[in-house]
Amino acid sequence: MAPLEIPQELLPADGRFGAGPSRVSPAQLQHLLAHADIVGTSHRQAPVKDLVARVQGMLAEFFSLPGGYEVVLGNGGSTAFWDVSAASLARTRSAHLSFGEFGSKCVSAHTTPWLESPDVVSSDPGTRGALGAIAGVDLYAWPHNETSTGVSAPVKRVAGADSDALMVVDATSAAGGIDCDVRESDVYYFAPQKNFASDGGLWFALMSPAAIARAAEIADTDRYIPDFLSLTQAIDNSRLHQTLNTPALTTLLLMEAQLEWMLSIGGLTATAAHCAASSAVLYDWADSRSDVTAFVRNPDHRSPVVVTLDIDEAIDATAVTSVLRANGIVDTEPYRKLGRNQIRVATFAGVPHSDVEKLISSLDYVLENL
Numbered sequence: 001m002a003p004l005e006i007p008q009e010l011l012p013a014d015g016r017f018g019a020g021p022s023r024v025s026p027a028q029l030q031h032l033l034a035h036a037d038i039v040g041t042s043h044r045q046a047p048v049k050d051l052v053a054r055v056q057g058m059l060a061e062f063f064s065l066p067g068g069y070e071v072v073l074g075n076g077g078s079t080a081f082w083d084v085s086a087a088s089l090a091r092t093r094s095a096h097l098s099f100g101e102f103g104s105k106c107v108s109a110h111t112t113p114w115l116e117s118p119d120v121v122s123s124d125p126g127t128r129g130a131l132g133a134i135a136g137v138d139l140y141a142w143p144h145n146e147t148s149t150g151v152s153a154p155v156k157r158v159a160g161a162d163s164d165a166l167m168v169v170d171a172t173s174a175a176g177g178i179d180c181d182v183r184e185s186d187v188y189y190f191a192p193q194k195n196f197a198s199d200g201g202l203w204f205a206l207m208s209p210a211a212i213a214r215a216a217e218i219a220d221t222d223r224y225i226p227d228f229l230s231l232t233q234a235i236d237n238s239r240l241h242q243t244l245n246t247p248a249l250t251t252l253l254l255m256e257a258q259l260e261w262m263l264s265i266g267g268l269t270a271t272a273a274h275c276a277a278s279s280a281v282l283y284d285w286a287d288s289r290s291d292v293t294a295f296v297r298n299p300d301h302r303s304p305v306v307v308t309l310d311i312d313e314a315i316d317a318t319a320v321t322s323v324l325r326a327n328g329i330v331d332t333e334p335y336r337k338l339g340r341n342q343i344r345v346a347t348f349a350g351v352p353h354s355d356v357e358k359l360i361s362s363l364d365y366v367l368e369n370l
Contacts, residue, residue, distance in 0.1 A: 018331030201248030
């Protein structure tokens with residue numbers, strides 16, 4: 001039996017809706033080709049260091065970086081930064097808000113022989129709890145947006161926390177798509193393959209003076225910290241516009257082009273508004289149908305950048321996503337470990353409203369004709 005064919009007029013111009021890596025625009029690829037002469041050249045020389053400096057400068061502008069904060073980058077992604085945090089930021093004890101797969105993995109990274117057992121506030125998938133102050137905790141960690149479930153949490157310092165406690169926020173799928181006040185965190189870290197529409201291979205961290213001081217403090221102890229996980233090494237190299245090892249140059253070039261575009265349309269305020277509007281269209285659509293329900297029931301907890309929608313059990317969501325894929329609409333499958341009958345759609349900064357609206361038209365067609 002031939003797969004269901006969606007009429008051409010209902011299809012989005014670009015069918016990539018993955019929650020990461022996200023779609024890369026033709027303009028970014030043109031930018032990459034225009035600067036291909038530095039790909040494959042030394043990252044210790046001026047052309048590459050100048051590129052790093054430009055990206056750092058644009059990130060500082062995009063996030064209205066507070067005085068004293070620094071844009072630090074390093075090899076690896078956010079997964080690597082969990083271990084960096086455990087090795088170079090946590091003094092003795094951490095507390096975590098865990099409401100999905102990635103928050104849980106951050107907890108695991110901080111479960112080490114040199115730290116006390118983490119304090120964890122967990123909640124069922126599709127919901128979130130709240131962190132409270134705990135005496136003796138020197139690092140609080142949580143995701144700004146949980147990519148696996150489509151739940152977001154505010155970036156806000158934990159009231160009553162010890163005065164020297166650090167607020168460390170995993171912003172990988174949120175950064176660039178959800179507004180925030182960086183001053184409410186000490187480390188706001190992310191990888192660039194979501195709203196910044198780039199490849200992986202690097203992490204970025206917006207670090208406060210307190211976080212920079214903590215890294216220096218821990219580096220001065222007898223704790224063994226491999227160079228790859230040394231935050232002081234990353235800070236020192238970042239101040240020289242370089243990384244410990246060879247950086248992913250294509251990642252930097254794609255990110256540079258995306259940042260130029262994001263700043264040109266109004267910066268974080270504009271991109272956050274765009275993502276909120278696109279996701280609202282999907283949530284409203286789910287509310288209008290009897291066979292689709294927003295997985296995150298509390299509207300205040302719903303992500304504006306990763307929308308998770310439950311499909312009625314009478315309909316096989318895998319069949320829906322398979323038809324979409326056969327028609328060029330890809331990566332709408334749910335997070336693999338969640339095990340729900342649902343679809344997941346990224347409404348990142350680079351996804352235009354028109355494509356989201358066409359996706360809904362395609363979904364209507366599939367649900368009515370499957």
